[in-house]
Amino acid sequence: MPKVLISDKMDPQAAKIFRERGVEVDEITGKTPDELKAIIGEYDGLAIRSSTKVTKDILSAATNLKVVGRAGIGVDNVDIPAASAAGVVVMNTPFGNSITTAEHAIALMFALARDLPEADKSTQAGKWEKNRFMGVEVTSKTLGLIGAGNIGSIVADRALGLKMKVVAYDPFLTPERAQDMGVEKVELDQLLARADFITLHTPLTEQTRNILSAENLAKTKKGVRIVNCARGGLIDEAALKAGLDSGHIAGAALDVFVTEPAKESPLFGTPNFISTPHLGASTTEAQVNVAIQVAEQMADFLVSGGVTNALNMPSLSAEEAPKLKPYMALAEKLGSLVGQLAHDALTGLAIEVEGAAAELNQKPITGAVLAGLMRVYSDTVNMVNAPTLAKERGLDVREVRHDREGDYHTLVRVTVDTKAGPKSVAGTLFGNASPRLTEIFGIKVEADLDGAMLYIVNEDAPGFIGRLGTTLGEAGVNIGTFHLGRRTAGGEAVLLLSVDTRVDEALLAKVQGLPGVKQVKALGF
Numbered sequence: 001m002p003k004v005l006i007s008d009k010m011d012p013q014a015a016k017i018f019r020e021r022g023v024e025v026d027e028i029t030g031k032t033p034d035e036l037k038a039i040i041g042e043y044d045g046l047a048i049r050s051s052t053k054v055t056k057d058i059l060s061a062a063t064n065l066k067v068v069g070r071a072g073i074g075v076d077n078v079d080i081p082a083a084s085a086a087g088v089v090v091m092n093t094p095f096g097n098s099i100t101t102a103e104h105a106i107a108l109m110f111a112l113a114r115d116l117p118e119a120d121k122s123t124q125a126g127k128w129e130k131n132r133f134m135g136v137e138v139t140s141k142t143l144g145l146i147g148a149g150n151i152g153s154i155v156a157d158r159a160l161g162l163k164m165k166v167v168a169y170d171p172f173l174t175p176e177r178a179q180d181m182g183v184e185k186v187e188l189d190q191l192l193a194r195a196d197f198i199t200l201h202t203p204l205t206e207q208t209r210n211i212l213s214a215e216n217l218a219k220t221k222k223g224v225r226i227v228n229c230a231r232g233g234l235i236d237e238a239a240l241k242a243g244l245d246s247g248h249i250a251g252a253a254l255d256v257f258v259t260e261p262a263k264e265s266p267l268f269g270t271p272n273f274i275s276t277p278h279l280g281a282s283t284t285e286a287q288v289n290v291a292i293q294v295a296e297q298m299a300d301f302l303v304s305g306g307v308t309n310a311l312n313m314p315s316l317s318a319e320e321a322p323k324l325k326p327y328m329a330l331a332e333k334l335g336s337l338v339g340q341l342a343h344d345a346l347t348g349l350a351i352e353v354e355g356a357a358a359e360l361n362q363k364p365i366t367g368a369v370l371a372g373l374m375r376v377y378s379d380t381v382n383m384v385n386a387p388t389l390a391k392e393r394g395l396d397v398r399e400v401r402h403d404r405e406g407d408y409h410t411l412v413r414v415t416v417d418t419k420a421g422p423k424s425v426a427g428t429l430f431g432n433a434s435p436r437l438t439e440i441f442g443i444k445v446e447a448d449l450d451g452a453m454l455y456i457v458n459e460d461a462p463g464f465i466g467r468l469g470t471t472l473g474e475a476g477v478n479i480g481t482f483h484l485g486r487r488t489a490g491g492e493a494v495l496l497l498s499v500d501t502r503v504d505e506a507l508l509a510k511v512q513g514l515p516g517v518k519q520v521k522a523l524g525f
């Protein structure tokens, strides 16, 4: 039974779903990094929000970990390259809290427009300062959206409903999408110059860090009001404070800070500054949504291999997973075979599918080939880290899908580019379930690739098989299965034997010494 740790506060629906789906679950929140490190080795899955930091150090102790599930959107608290290198899938729930966060941005915009927190404080202090608070309308004002993805587009929709004009800066926003959204796509400088309100909705990346820098804040319209419900670090907090103090910025509302929890900040106490403690996603509805989604996605992965919303692996639905499973086994065996026989000076490889295989999602097949192939270099390789390892080695990976009838109802072929030219192996599924090799380096041979095997290339000549059988027999090695193929009668032949005991170096040398033997190699699957 797979075991998951929920390490941040999550709606109880998550634990309920894990248990219903046959996953054991512990809910232990508030652990320090050292405490988490001490227990993480027990778990196959880790379900988090934004508090738990999944660092390289934590991952180094996570010896059983297969998946990190983020009940929410931002994954900047997860070291994704380190997770990928450790073969851990990282998934999030990209839509579950979008409406809630967009509503928080709109709420903060209104709070700024009418100075609601301060008005509330003064009223409850018995001051009744009716003449102190003079707000602004949002109707007909220009809202500048920085980032027009899921949340930004919901904010735009709500703002248009409030009769605002919306301009958006997002380099990935197409003109067609902007038109559909009813917003005007602009450059950042135009947005800064025109917006009465600015809301930020981008992830924190090297491109977006300090996107509202001192220089950019100076380009904003005097009296601008700024809302950040995305990520701390998008705004230079010191420059924001200076802009509020000088009166150039009429108000700012931050839900997120460079350092969280933000127990102190120069911004605290600044007039016209409002803050909330990273509450963007904190509604009952959003928390139920993300808890259900993360538990379903993680359980799908741990129980049936389905992959949804992964950031470091292609998607694979829970319905596709069982169909693809035998193909992934075949692909991994073919990758492993070429890896064991032809891994020297590889520059690239092509993975071709035809027949029934061509109707499936090819990405998991490619991932499995790479996992099998890269295992020659590292025994901690799996489908998550294999593509990165292949990239690091500069391998050119090509996927080809053939729309043609071949000799087999379904076929996967792996061709590696070697110094000696392309070398190809192919395989099919017997009974749609059982992987079978059909061709090795241009020679037709039908073989199971299973357990300990011997690969022998020899000259096709009478008496060889007898001599080989005697040599192995005298060494106490029992032959399980025996598969033979040849290029031409009397030409080059290939033998694939499964053996019940490991063939040691001394015996390999003996076989290599038999007349007509060109190559001998012990294989393992």
Ligand SMILES: NC(=O)c1ccc[n+]([C@@H]2O[C@H](COP(=O)([O-])OP(=O)(O)OC[C@H]3O[C@@H](n4cnc5c(N)ncnc54)[C@H](O)[C@@H]3O)[C@@H](O)[C@H]2O)c1
Pocket: 073, 074, 075, 094, 097, 098, 101, 146, 147, 148, 149, 150, 151, 152, 169, 170, 171, 172, 173, 201, 202, 203, 204, 205, 207, 208, 229, 230, 231, 255, 256, 278, 279, 280, 281, 282
């Ligand atoms: N405060 C909270 O509690 C809370 C809740 C949910 C999400 N968030 C955060 O809100 C942000 C947006 O989430 P989303 O779901 O809309 O993400 P999204 O991926 O759907 O949208 C992000 C948008 O930013 C755009 N973008 C990327 N680089 C850009 C750049 N350099 N300049 C301008 N635009 C750029 C992308 O093209 C994309 O359209 C994320 O940082 C997320 O972590 C915060």
Ligand SMILES: O=C(O)[C@H](O)COP(=O)(O)O
Pocket: 049, 050, 051, 071, 072, 073, 074, 075, 097, 278, 279, 280, 281, 282
């Ligand atoms: O990216 C997100 O989903 C938000 O920042 C929400 O974070 P939280 O789950 O800690 O509330």
